[in-house]
Structure formats: structure tokens, C-alpha cells
Amino acid sequence: xxxxxxxxxxxxxxxxxxxxxxxxxxxxxxxxxxxxxxxxxxxxxxxxxxxxxxxxxxxxxxxxxxxxxxxxxxxxxxxxxxxxxxxxxxxxxxxxxxxxxxxxxxxxxxxxxxxxxxxxxxxxxxxxxxxxxxxxxxxxxxxxxxxxxxxxxxxxxxxxxxxxxxxxxxxxxxxxxxxxxxxxxxxxxxxxxxxxxxxxxxxxxxxxxxxxxxxxxxxxxxxxxxxxxxxxxxxxxxxxxxxxxxxxxxxxxxxxxxxxxxxxxxxxxxxxxxxxxxxxxxxxxxxxxxxxxxxxxxxxxxxxxxxxxxxxxxxxxx
Amino acid sequence: xxxxxxxxxxxxxxxxxxxxxxxxxxxxxxxxxxxxxxxxxxxxxxxxxxxxxxxxxxxxxxxxxxxxxxxxxxxxxxxxxxxxxxxxxxxxxxxxxxxxxxxxxxxxxxxxxxxxxxxxxxxxxxxxxxxxxxxxxxxxxxxxxxxxxxxxxxxxxxxxxxxxxxxxxxxxxxxxxxxxxxxxxxxxxxxxxxxxxxxxxxxxxxxxxxxxxxxxxxxxxxxxxxxxxxxxxxxxxxxxxxxxxxxxxxxxxxxxxxxxxxxxxxxxxxxxxxxxxxxxxxxxxxxxxxxxxxxxxxxxxxxxxxxxxxxxxxxxxx
Numbered sequence: 001x002x003x004x005x006x007x008x009x010x011x012x013x014x015x016x017x018x019x020x021x022x023x024x025x026x027x028x029x030x031x032x033x034x035x036x037x038x039x040x041x042x043x044x045x046x047x048x049x050x051x052x053x054x055x056x057x058x059x060x061x062x063x064x065x066x067x068x069x070x071x072x073x074x075x076x077x078x079x080x081x082x083x084x085x086x087x088x089x090x091x092x093x094x095x096x097x098x099x100x101x102x103x104x105x106x107x108x109x110x111x112x113x114x115x116x117x118x119x120x121x122x123x124x125x126x127x128x129x130x131x132x133x134x135x136x137x138x139x140x141x142x143x144x145x146x147x148x149x150x151x152x153x154x155x156x157x158x159x160x161x162x163x164x165x166x167x168x169x170x171x172x173x174x175x176x177x178x179x180x181x182x183x184x185x186x187x188x189x190x191x192x193x194x195x196x197x198x199x200x201x202x203x204x205x206x207x208x209x210x211x212x213x214x215x216x217x218x219x220x221x222x223x224x225x226x227x228x229x230x231x232x233x234x235x236x237x238x239x240x241x242x243x244x245x246x247x248x249x250x251x252x253x254x255x256x257x258x259x260x261x262x263x264x265x266x267x268x269x270x271x272x273x274x275x276x277x278x279x280x281x282x283x284x285x286x287x288x289x290x291x292x293x294x295x296x297x298x299x300x301x302x303x304x305x306x307x308x309x310x311x312x313x314x315x316x317x318x
Numbered sequence: 319x320x321x322x323x324x325x326x327x328x329x330x331x332x333x334x335x336x337x338x339x340x341x342x343x344x345x346x347x348x349x350x351x352x353x354x355x356x357x358x359x360x361x362x363x364x365x366x367x368x369x370x371x372x373x374x375x376x377x378x379x380x381x382x383x384x385x386x387x388x389x390x391x392x393x394x395x396x397x398x399x400x401x402x403x404x405x406x407x408x409x410x411x412x413x414x415x416x417x418x419x420x421x422x423x424x425x426x427x428x429x430x431x432x433x434x435x436x437x438x439x440x441x442x443x444x445x446x447x448x449x450x451x452x453x454x455x456x457x458x459x460x461x462x463x464x465x466x467x468x469x470x471x472x473x474x475x476x477x478x479x480x481x482x483x484x485x486x487x488x489x490x491x492x493x494x495x496x497x498x499x500x501x502x503x504x505x506x507x508x509x510x511x512x513x514x515x516x517x518x519x520x521x522x523x524x525x526x527x528x529x530x531x532x533x534x535x536x537x538x539x540x541x542x543x544x545x546x547x548x549x550x551x552x553x554x555x556x557x558x559x560x561x562x563x564x565x566x567x568x569x570x571x572x573x574x575x576x577x578x579x580x581x582x583x584x585x586x587x588x589x590x591x592x593x594x595x596x597x598x599x600x601x602x603x604x605x606x607x608x609x610x611x612x613x614x615x616x617x618x619x620x621x622x623x624x625x626x627x628x629x630x631x632x633x634x635x636x
Contacts (some may be wrong), residue, residue, distance in 0.1 A: 023459040024463070077425060081422065100399040101459060103456070105392075105459065108452060108455035109426070111452035114451070115448045130429055138339050138341050141341040141423065144418055162528075
């Protein structure tokens with residue numbers, strides 16, 4: 001934050017400026033979700049990676065805003081798809097304005113992201129972010145297809161996470177090297193950093209959903225459970241459980257039949273099998289790969305900031 | 319169709335090829351809507367405009383497919399937004415698979431369209447279609463904002479139509495000249511042709527919704543009425559009506575209170591004030607502008623084909 005604070009202010013200005021439209025509902029609805037306390041993690045990655053590559057111009061500002069628009073569009077559509085009513089402690093846009101404008105404003109922000117990229121003029125950046133957008137949508141569809149499958153192999157689950165979450169982290173980082181014209185070795189290294197960071201981020205998110213600590217962040221505990229989402233803690237507990245426990249997961253997640261006390265029971269079982277603890281261990285593994293991905297870049301402020309991001313993404317559990 | 323039949327076959331192959339994904343639901347759902355008897359009107363415009371500009375290469379194939387993907391993505395999202403259950407005589411994707419995959423597969427097709435454009439490599443084509451996509455989303459949001467407003471000025475209604483429908487027609491035509499590197503005069507002329515054709519197309523669509531003839535095309539009559547959509551026939555009938563009739567429109571469209579016989583009554587009132595007839599007259603006006611927009615292009619097969627499209631779009635009422 002300290003390293004790229006000025007840039008991030010400019011990104012926020014660009015975001016406000018570029019969500020304007022002759023349809024007043026667009027800035028109103030987009031403003032609600034964009035203002036609602038997001039960490040701006042993805043644009044921050046673009047800014048820090050551009051800095052790491054020694055670039056001194058201004059192109060990262062618009063492109064970081066484009067990355068945040070793609071992210072916001074996908075959040076708006078996610079909340080419709082998941083029928084969520086809370087995000088970051090606020091009512092979601094679909095609750096406040098209905099599904100219709102949430103879908104359409106998502107489409108608008110997505111198009112706007114591409115307009116910003118076109119104005120920037122790099123076909124390579126367009127390629128990276130168009131690919132990421134297609135992969136994200138694929139990942140979300142794969143998640144729907146595997147939603148209630150408690151027997152999903154861990155690899156298949158990681159494929160979903162890698163697509164729906166890590167693809168945008170990877171793209172946000174890769175374009176840092178593209179902007180700085182650093183060539184494909186650096187591009188690949190930053191993409192790998194971003195992808196592993198994104199996987200770690202999602203695994204920690206999965207764990208937080210079952211963590212008491214979540215409540216103190218203004219989030220609700222157990223959303224994934226109520227939405228019958230198979231996540232890593234559940235996959236681990238299912239494998240490690242006895243017949244009774246497996247029946248429990250099948251009833252709650254596969255069949256979606258949940259009673260009042262089932263979330264508590266789920267948390268007990270997860271605890272019993274160290275499923276949360278070990279999901280964080282898995283996240284640490286990807287965090288370590290992310291850190292090592294930066295190895296070939298020179299030490300300095302920017303590299304330190306990026307490894308701090310890795311630490312932050314994992315340590316926010318505590 | 320005769321003029322660009324071979325090209326259109328190639329476009330259809332490209333569409334099938336590029337909707338493939340490791341998430342099997344994507345080609346399944348996308349295939350349903352793409353196969354369901356669409357006229358491929360927008361890609362056809364790209365093909366014919368490219369031909370009109372004397373271009374002899376193959377770039378129009380992929381880009382016409384990209385145009386159709388943008389159109390299909392917006393249909394999928396529209397059906398979710400409108401809660402439609404029928405399209406072109408088939409059950410809609412949101413009915414068959416639910417809203418969730420419809421939103422996500424729309425996102426996928428939209429991203430895929432940009433991937434195709436990036437592979438083509440023209441920043442100008444990307445600019446035109448990114449702009450069109452943003453304008454379409456804006457138009458859809460404006461439509462939501464004006465949905466039940468029976469006092470909407472005709473100009474404002476045309477602004478919505480121009481955005482939600484005509485922008486993609488205009489872009490599909492403009493890129494014909496871009497592909498052929500014909501310069502901004504021809505680009506502007508084709509954009510103007512497409513925009514006016516698109517407006518005419520939508521006004522005829524509005525009219526068809528209240529036409530008996532609609533039923534013979536496998537479509538349901540009165541969808542717009544039931545969804546309380548203000549369209550040109552209603553705007554005209556409201557202005558021309560007496561107090562009783564205006565109360566009727568306010569109750570049915572503004573307040574959404576509709577009884578069993580109200581659609582019949584609406585059709586009677588529309589008939590009484592020549593509202594359908596005159597909506598078609600308005601469409602003819604835009605059709606005439608479209609035709610004249612082609613004036614500076616040399617006569618020949620391609621120009622004849624494009625004026626035939628104008629005639630087809632208007633005469634399909636009969």
C-alpha cells in the first residue's frame with residue numbers, strides 16, 4: 001500500500017471516472033459494490049508488478065482499473081448466481097436493486113474494461129485479459145457442475161480454483177511485465193506468482209468461511225456450507241471421515257438437506273480432522289511457490305511488497 | 319444469403335468450434351441458443367458489408383462469429399433479466415438450465431468474442447465492438463429505468479432502441495469497412511446504415527409482439543405487454559388515447575395490474591389508433607435512411623443484398 005499508494009489513488013479516480021454513464025443506475029450500482037470496502041488486491045498487484053519491472057510511466061493506472069472492473073463485473077454476476085445477500089458486511093447489489101441491473105451493470109463494467117484496454121493500445125494486454133476472462137467464466141461454470149460433489153478429486157477442485165480465482169490474479173501480475181516490455185521470461189514468472197498467490201488466496205477464503213474469525217471481519221460464517229459448495233475443508237473432512245460423517249456431508253452438501261445445528265456440527269467435524277488447519281497448510285504451499293516465483297527479480301521495495309501480499313493473504317486467517 | 323452463403327457456413331463452423339470448452343455445459347447451453355433458429359442477421363451484415371467494400375480475404379469469418387457471440391451473450395442475459403421462458407418457439411436456456419449457467423455462459427461467450435478479435439489483431443475492430451458492447455449494456459439499463467413509463471418521450475425511447483439494439487447492427491456493419499481498410503467515410507456510412515436498419519428492425523419487432531402474424535412464426539404474442547415494456551405502439555396509443563384508455567395503459571404497463579382479457583383490449587386500442595400501422599411507418603422511415611446510407615457505394619450484388627435485408631426486416635410483418 002505504501003509502495004503504490006499514489007498510483008492506487010489514481011486508480012480509484014479512474015474507476016470513479018470511467019463508471020460514469022448516461023444511465024444513472026450504472027454509477028449508482030457500480031459505486032455501491034466498488035466502494036464497499038474492497039481491498040483492491042488485483043489492481044494493487046498490477047501496480048506492484050509494474051514497479052517490480054522498473055516501469056516508470058502511467059499506463060498501469062488505467063489497466064489496473066480495467067482489472068478491477070473485470071473483477072467487479074464477476075462479483076456482480078457471482079452474487080446473482082449464488083443468490084447472495086451480503087458481501088463485505090453490506091447488502092449486495094442484487095438485493096438492493098434486483099438481479100436485472102446487477103447482470104447488466106456487470107456487462108457494462110466488463111465492456112468498459114475492454115474499452116480502457118483498447119485505449120491503452122496493447123494487443124498483448126488485451127490477449128492476457130480476454131483469456132483470463134474466458135477462463136474465469138469457464139471456472140465458474142465448472143464450479144456449478146461440481147457444486148455438490150463431495151467426492152470431487154482435490155486436483156479437479158484446484159482446477160476450478162485456478163480458473164475462477166487465480167486466473168485474474170495471474171493476469172493482473174503478468175500485465176505488469178507486459179507494460180514494462182520485459183519479455184516472456186518475466187511475464188511467465190509474474191503469471192506464475194499471481195496464479196499461486198490466487199490459489200492460496202482462495203484456499204484461505206474457503207477456510208475463513210468456517211472460521212469464527214470471519215465474523216469479526218463483518219462477514220457471515222457458513223455461506224459456502226449453506227450454498228452447498230464443496231470447498232477444500234469439506235473435501236478433506238469427507239476423505240478423512242467415518243461412514244456417519246460422510247453421510248452427514250452427503251446429506252448437507254450433496255442433497256442440500258440442512259437443519260439448524262448442522263453448521264455447528266460441520267465445524268466440529270472439520271476441527272476433528274484438522275481440515276481447516278490443513279487447508280491453510282495447503283495454502284502455505286502455494287504461497288511458498290508464489291514467493292519463489294519472484295526469485296529471479298532483484299531484491300528491493302517492490303519485491304518485498306509482493307511477498308508481503310503473500311503473507312497478508314495467508315495470515316488474514318488469524 | 320445467396321451472396322454470402324459460403325462465408326456463412328464457415329461462420330457457423332467457427333461458432334461451433336469456438337464455443338468448445340473443458341466445461342461441457344458451455345457448448346451444451348450455448349449450442350441450444352445458437353442452434354435455435356436464429357437468422358444470423360448480424361454476422362450476415364458483417365459478411366455483406368465486407369463484400370460491399372471489395373475485401374477478398376478471410377478475416378470477416380472470425381469477426382462475424384465474434385459479433386454473433388456478443389449477440390448471443392446478450393440474448394442469454396436478456397432472457398435472465400426478462401425472466402423469459404420462450405425464445406424463437408423453444409424453451410429458453412434459463413428455463414432449461416437455470417439462471418446461473420445462463421449468466422455465466424453469456425460471460426464466457428462475451429470473453430470468447432474478445433479472444434477472437436484479439437487473434438484477428440485489429441485494435442480498430444476491438445474499439446468498435448468494445449464500444450458497442452458498453453452501449454448495449456447501457457441501453458439495457460436505460461430500458462430498465464424507463465420500463466413502465468408510458469409518458470416516455472419518443473426521442474428517449476429511440477435513444478434506448480439505438481443503444482440496446484442498433485449499436486450492434488451499426489458495429490457489425492462498420493467493421494466490414496474496417497476489415498477492408500476503406501477509411502472513415504465508408505466506415506461512417508456503413509455504421510449509419512447499420513444503425514438505421516437496427517432501429518427499423520426493433521420497431522418492427524415491437525409491432526410484431528402485438529401482431530397475430532407473430533403466432534405463425536412460433537412466437538408468443540404479447541410478451542412485451544406482459545412484461546410491462548413500454549414500446550413504440552404503446553407510446554403512440556397512449557398519446558392518441560382518451561382518459562379511459564390512458565388509465566388502461568397506466569394500470570397495465572405502469573402499475574403492472576393485468577387481467578385475462580387485457581391483452582385483447584390492448585390490441586383493440588392499438589388497432590383503433592393505427593398504432594401498429596404507424597409504428598411500421600416509423601420503421602420505414604429508418605429503413606429509407608438505411609438504404610440512402612448506402613448511396614455512395616457502387617451498385618452491384620452486395621448493395622442489392624443489403625437493401626434486400628432492409629426490405630426483409632420491414633416486410634417480415636406481413
